[in-house]
Amino acid sequence: MYKVKVYITLRESVLDPQGAAVQQSLHTLTYxxxxxxxxxxxxxxxxxxxxxxxxxxxxxxxxxxxxxxxxEDYRYEVEEVVAQ
Amino acid sequence: MYKVKVYITLRESVLDPQGAAVQQSLHTLTYxxxxxxxxxxxxxxxxxxxxxxxxxxxxxxxxxxxxxxxxEDYRYEVEEVVAQ
Known part of the structure; x- marks a missing residue:
């Protein structure tokens, strides 16, 4: 059995309005x-x-x-899970 | 400057309907x-x-x-970015 972890990110050149909203909220929270x-x-x-x-x-x-x-870009990591 | 990567996952005990839908679609695609x-x-x-x-x-x-x-559970990794 394998556990595959996939990370999907927006390309650098693509605007991220959700990220901008979170950043705004973090600033409001003084961060x-x-x-x-x-x-x-x-x-x-x-x-x-x-x-x-x-x-x-x-x-x-x-x-x-x-x-x-x-x-979007993606990358992934594969982990083999050994049954116990 | 730091780059912090945060991973947020649903707790094991919580149902993930979005995941179930994706799994269904992957099966339809013969995976x-x-x-x-x-x-x-x-x-x-x-x-x-x-x-x-x-x-x-x-x-x-x-x-x-x-x-x-x-x-949800979260974990994170901190990377220090050295300005060039």
Missing amino acids: NEVSDVRIGKYIELTIDKTERDLDQLVKEMCEKLLANTVI | NEVSDVRIGKYIELTIDKTERDLDQLVKEMCEKLLANTVI
Whole structure:
């Protein structure tokens, strides 16, 4: 079994209004040190043992469904989970 | 300057309907190996040098605004960015 952690972030060039709103709220709460906020998604996939190539599989899932590659970047980490 | 990466996830005991919907879609796309999907948030904060304690600061921001600690867990990583 594998645990795959996928991080999806907006590309640098894309405006992040949600991040801007959070930054504004943090300033209102007196956290003026915060100079930038970017909000992305964090997805944990649990994948059963498979004959298919895992890297290939995860890339396909990200590009077809999880990320919008026009405006988002993704990266992922794979962890093998050993059943106890 | 610091770059703080905050990961916010739903607690294990909390249902994740968004994750369930994504899992369903992945199965429709023939990725039947995926046995669980959990969706969380990934937030990147850029924080200017400050006299306040950074750990304390990030914890406060998470608990007051970024995470709903009743149903969500958070963890974070701090990276110091050296100006070039």
